[in-house]
Amino acid sequence: MKNYQYLQQKYLVNTYVNRGITFVKGDGVYLIDENGEKYLDMMSNYGVNIFGHVDREITDQITNQLNALTTLHGSFNNDMRADASELLIKRCGPSYKFVYWSNSGAEANEAALKFAVATSGKKKIIACTNAYHGKTLGTLSVTAGEKYRKPFLPLLWEVVFIKHNDISALKKAMDKNTAAFIVEPIQGEGGIYVPNNTYLTNVREMCSKHDVLLIIDEIQTGMGRTGALLSSQKTRVQADILTMGKGLAGGIPVGATLVNQKVGNAIFKGLHTSTFGGNPLACAGVKATLNKIDEKLLEHVTEIGSYFIKELKSIKSSLIIDVRGQGLMIGVEVKEDRNGILKKLQSKKILAIPAGDTVVRFLPPFIVEKKHIDETVSKFKHILS
Ligand SMILES: Cc1ncc(COP(=O)(O)O)c(C=O)c1O
Incomplete structure (x- = not known):
């Protein structure tokens, strides 16, 4: 062998x-x-x-799509992509109006950071100690962990790390230059840290009050992992930008960045694109998987x-x-x-x-x-x- x-x-x-x-x-x-x-x-x-x-149902639907059409650039329309986008947005909640499709969690967060900067015109981001948002240069900037970051310093823009589950630290870190706060509802890679029940609601209030965009990273907590489609749905919190990945497409690589109307309005053509983003194969996986949850x-x-x-x-x-x-x-x-x-x-x-x-x-x-x-x-x- x-x-x-x-x-x-x-x-x-x-x-x-x-x-x-x-x-x-x-x-x-x-x-x-x-x-x-x-x-x-x-x-x-x-x-x-x-x-x-x-899983037989998911595999059959992905196989059908494999036999129909696998890749199609986002500048053309596609039945599977349109259906998957509508389904995902409807399941995630009324604030979310548009989705940007990519191919991994890090890519979903990379897009989220760019969209936040494009919307606010500002570049300061607040993230949490122990946070994990990916390892591309953009997402590494908001990922904690000395050993991953050190070889690449200085990273992007101005990023301030605060303690997770500490609302007063968030308040202190916000100023007129702050574009966004990025947070996992439960920290995964960092060590499974569950904040108190009111944390996310307070975060939402604080971000709205100070005109700071809220990016919720549900790449690990989403798709039913914590007993709700989105962990943030348990407290009815809607982000300005929501990111998803991992199990979203039934095992086919995928990333999704959902945005509200305000963020959607700030995104212009060509701002961020990907050859494989929203490919019909992954979208068939998204549709099959969401329909099973x-x-x-x-x-x-x-x-x-x-x-x-x-x-x-x-x-x-x-x-x-x-x-x-x-x-x-x-x-x-x-x-x-x-x-x-x-x-x-x-x-x-x-x-x-x-x-x-x-x-x-x-x-x-x-x-x-x-x-x-x-x-x-x-x-x-x-x-x-
Ligand atoms: C919360 C969170 N965000 C982002 C990522 C990065 O996703 P990927 O490894 O698909 O790039 C992960 C991966 O574990 C994650 O758990």
Whole structure:
């Protein structure tokens, strides 16, 4: 058999940690390696495969589109793109009027930052410590984390970092030069930090009062992950600019930047474009995926997520500092050797991912059942003991 791990390490630029397994297939909640070994996927590829792997309905609709038309430049009209745009805007809420399509989360945020500057005529941005918005130069400017930023300093414009979940810090940081505040409703990569219930509402009020655009990054929290289509819908907060990605297109690369009327009015032709943005293939994935997210599914995410958190909290171990999260976005903060714990879970055929420096993160697919959670918790408990 070919040594794919060797080939990958030989030919790919060394930017990813290598987890040492070669997966060749996915099936529901499982990833299957080259030897036919099944691994329980409790991370859904960093939150992408929300219906598990090879969901029949989604795959069929993407395959149909593959046979009809895959790519079409945005200067031409397309049935699938028009339908997906209407559906997404209608599902996200009345403030959102237009969508800009791209191909990744970072691209969605890159567009958001440019749109905010184009709308306000200002360049100061406020972001949060522990924030993750991507690693392109624009989004890296608002992503926290010394190790990612340092080699590229100085980054773009004037960015001020404030504590997440601290409304008075936001007030202090705002001034007449501020274009926008960019925030994740729950911080994901930074370590699964859930703010208090009133935070986002207060943020919205503060931004409106001081004429600062609010960019809500729902790339990780969106698409039902926390038990609502958008986490911000739980508190009925509408951003000026909303970004989405990850599971939005059923596994096909996608980014979406939704804007309100005011921002839409400021965007002129050619300001920001992408050859693949809004391609019919991804849009077929968007339509198929959105149509599968209904109240029943969101209730399941809420219920099974609460069960998972409850079971994790019931583990008696001095190594656990905290268990936190919402829906199926869950982090377990551990005292030591987080990476060692991830490796041991993997050796027991459970896939989880890191967040921050000390958190074991679970982002399972929404089709996860109690038996999968019980298996995960039991193996986790065993490792910690
Ligand atoms: C909240 C958030 N924003 C942006 C991104 C960047 O998305 P991508 O990796 O698709 O560029 C991520 C990725 O994890 C994310 O979690």
